[in-house]
Amino acid sequence: MKLSQTFYEQTTIDVAKQLLGKYLVRTHPEGETIGRIVETEAYVGPHDLACHASKGRTARTEVMFGPAGRAYVYFIYGFYNMLNLVTEAKDYPAAVLIRAVEPVLGVELMKERRKSDELRNLASGPGKLCQAFAVDRTLNGTDLKGNTLYVEDRGEPTPRFRSTPRIGVDYAGKWKAKPYRFLVRGSEFVSKL
């Protein structure tokens, strides 16, 4: 079943950990794609210098200030979209970045979109994942209770995981070292070890 609003209202760290082993579902005219989440990162609030919202409330970060359980999608480096799920209370800006999933359904469609045949290269990174799942800024603000984009709990226990510092946030001062990246142990579908 679909994860509830209350699930996303938990602390960002808890959401990031518990999302591991859940299933990301994306419906689209071209077909449905599903992936098992194997890597996430937590961006925990306005004081977290790696979190976009630490720069203040702007048009771009507005969604993070809204209620939990919505998608925060932004465009970066002139090429890639990043998919985040908004967490915690309304007016408290925080989110979980989905960094990698293991392809489960719609693999052919993913291969086409990614122009790659290698299973491990389809969604092993936040930019790749968005390409494979056709996620772009038009989905910014999408309610995860709807049918376009949501996360499903198939009743499996959270897999064993480990944590590391987050990727690509060298500018974040003392926050760059925080172990807020979570990876399923032993998965070959993570972005990197």
Added chain:
DNA sequence: CAAGAGATCATCT
């Protein structure tokens, strides 16, 4: 293989 550069644009200064 590992390391480095380049691609390209929305957002904020």
Added chain:
DNA sequence: GATGATCTCTTGA
């Protein structure tokens, strides 16, 4: 006008 929660390709050993 600078820069980024990235990816891919090229280079060189």
